[in-house]
Amino acid sequence: MQTSLATTPTSLARIHTSREAFTLCPSGANQLLVLLDPALQPEPVLGIVLEVAEQWSPQITLMYGGFLNRREGAARQTDQDALVDLVCLVWQLRGSYPEVSMSRIVPRSAREVFREASDRQAGLIIISETVAEPFRHSVSGEPNGLRSPCPIVSVAISGIERTDESPADHKGFR
DSSP states (O other): OOOOOSSOTTOEEEESSHHHHHHHOTTOOSEEEEEEOTTSOOHHHHHHHHHHHHHHOOEEEEEEOTTTTOOTTSOOOOHHHHHHHHHHHHHHHHTTOSOEEEOSOOOSSHHHHHHHHHHTTOSEEEEEGGGOHHHHHHTTTOSSOOOOSSOEEEEOSOGGGOOSOOGGGSTTOO
């Protein structure tokens, strides 16, 4: 099953529900790379990922994204500690969906995430809104040489604040 997203791979859409993911990517994806920060409300993202998994039956790879938005002076957490947090989420998800693995890469840039997505042949990257900032710059057409190997969707953590805009209204979805 190939990804057939109504956008270029370098677009970033913000979604609130799995229904929006299905609308943006009607053909589905065999591989999902899910980037989140386990310390910052991963439940909305994981809920959507499980709903998508029911429909598409993909291989899901969780990736720690907690260092992407952290400043140098932020509390120091080691890569090993970050991966332990991720292992807990993998086991939690495996109770509901067995095709879950984790990346051993702890990225500090969008470039590292894109490399992992390419290596795993991801058809879609699903990211938590809490780690989306580096991707807004990477996919906005800036001449930094970054290009995602597949479409990226950001899951809105605050679903209550949803507007009536369509994901297709976002820049790059034309």
